[in-house]
Amino acid sequence: MGLITGVCAFLYHLPQIYKWLLKPYYITSFFMTIAFLVVRKTPGLCEHLATQREDGNSCDFDWREVEILMFLSAIVMMKNRRAITLEQHIGNLFLFSKVANAILFFRLDIRLGILYLALCVAFVMTCKPPLYVGPEYIKYFSDKTIDEELQKDSRVTWIVEFYANWSSDCQSFAPVYADLSLKYNCAGLRFGKVDVGRYGEVSQRYKVSTSPLSKQLPSLVLFQGGQEIMRRPAVDSKGRAISWTFNEENIIREFDLNERFQKSKKLNKSRALKEEKQQNSHQEEAEPDADTQEQSSESKKDK
Structure with missing residues (x-):
């Protein structure tokens, strides 16, 4: 039942998530996160890469790369324990994935590492995470x-x-x-x-x-x-x-x-009552004035 509820909630918020994911910051971060995976697995490119695998298959991860990726997963899980929003979860994943990618590229080829690091610097300088835009009373x-x-x-x-x-x-x-x-x-x-x-x-x-x-x-x-x-x-x-x-x-x-909040609501009610009393007192003061004006006008007529 809980799984069905989660799926329904995800489908309900899918249009908002879709718009959120289409922002340039998240699109660019996603491609930078999977950069090493793409380079290592792309046919025609991976055959020219160095590898430490015993079978010489350069299109698959060696034991050191698997170790780095496992360590990345553990770090992300530890950091996400204190995350309170979806943006924080995604941000931690992107951040530590970029660090892992930089290490993997430098280990593979120093030229690829320098190129990836330069792309990360350019990304930080030109692409900022989207700010919250929504309803608020602030x-x-x-x-x-x-x-x-x-x-x-x-x-x-x-x-x-x-x-x-x-x-x-x-x-x-x-x-x-x-x-x-x-x-x-x-x-x-x-x-x-x-x-x-x-x-x-x-x-x-x-x-x-x-x-x-x-x-x-x-x-x-x-x-x-x-x-x-x-x-x-x-x-x-x-x-x-x-x-x-x-x-x-x-x-x-x-x-x-x-x-x-409850005390503030009581304060608001007391303020409203005071304002009503003040308005009533002003009205009562205004009514005698009107009566006196009528009496004076009548006395003038009698004269």
Whole structure:
């Protein structure tokens, strides 16, 4: 039954997956991932390649190549244990496959290795992974607007993501954060983002390191009245991020989103009641004024 449900879900989302896979980044990455396999298995080409097989068959993998491919599979499986989105799974597969391809090509022929490495460099410089484009209730801050917005209303709780477009972890987290904003955004609980890769002063002001070695990107920070309440991942005394998994369940639990959302809804109701009372009081004040005007007009007529 579970297999049937999975197949049905895959078929239902097939049009979206099809459009996603047709993007240049994924098409190019796919061909670079299978490059060594194509070279080793293509008739007319593989006969001219070197091999360490005892039977001399240069169109099949030798024992060292099989060992490298098996090691690649183990690394991808280990990395994907912490992946939370399909993009992360695919990205890990592409990344480590390219590394394995470079090793295999250098081992086969140094000229092929240099050529493949040059193609990888050109790919990184010219082809960027697609950014998330979808529904969200997120306010984007700049270095001039973030302080003012966070301090505008002390009753509003802000969850702000500090991110950088060049970070693959931030790109993978984007759809998760957007989905949370759709579920929990309200007048008393708001979601924001600021690009610390673009606004370096913001990263220094809020102590979010943009160094890849610190592993602080993305960072989620909870603000109340402009003051930081908590952040994930937490940072130790040496400025290094404590390992933390950015999935929806962890964020809801750590930031207590369900309770905060319920409190924010109550706050919205109380605000609405106050506004209604104020409107009613204004109307009551306006009605006596009208009565007094009518009485004065009548007295003038009598005179």
